[in-house]
Amino acid sequence: MKFKSLFFFLFFGTLIVACKKEKTTEEYMINSWQTTYMKIEMPTYEKSDSLYVYEDKFENNPELIAQSTYNADGTFKAWFVNLKGEKISESSGNWSVENDSLFVDFFYNNRDIKVGYHIEKTEEGFTATSKFDWDNDGEFDDALLMKTKQIKIQ
Incomplete structure (x- = not known):
């Protein structure tokens, strides 16, 4: 009987130790990223x-590549x-995460930008989608799809 109990505890103890906890979206975002695909539809x-569609696959030695680093301090x-x-x-x-959404707040190109993205983790990085006024026409009807990969920054 003692052998069965010992085996039971060893088996479940091994299972608990072997189970790797998945990172939260916030923990996952603390890293460096490179955009590998972007599409914005502006109706x-x-x-x-x-309708104007901007799409870039960042292939064949593009002139510019977008990169970013998210720090633990927000x-x-x-x-x-x-x-x-x-x-x-x-x-x-600044950035923050709520559930599966990433919120960023920054100043770029003479404009304050505050936007939220729905984040889905992928093997390479993450996919982000949002609705925002990307063409600055006062309508928050522009759909963005962005794919990234994790990178190492020297």
Whole structure:
């Protein structure tokens, strides 16, 4: 009887130790990322009745690559890397997570930006989707889809 009890506790103890707790979205975001795909659909582009779609797959040695780092203190930095490998157009701001949503607040291109993204973790990084006024026409009807991969920053 004692052997069965010992085996029972060893078996379940091993299971508990072997189970790896999945990172929360907040823990997952504390890292460095590179955008690998972006698509923005703007149905009322600059107050017109025309749909404008911006799409970039960042293939074939693109002129600019977007990268960012999210810090544990709730701050982040974002920038572009040009063909020479130089960081340009750096901006910084604050970020937070609520459930599966990432909220960022930063100043870029003479504009205060406060936007929320629905985040889905992927094997490489994460996918983010949002509705926002990306074309600055006063309508929060522009849909963004962004895919990222995790990177190491030297």
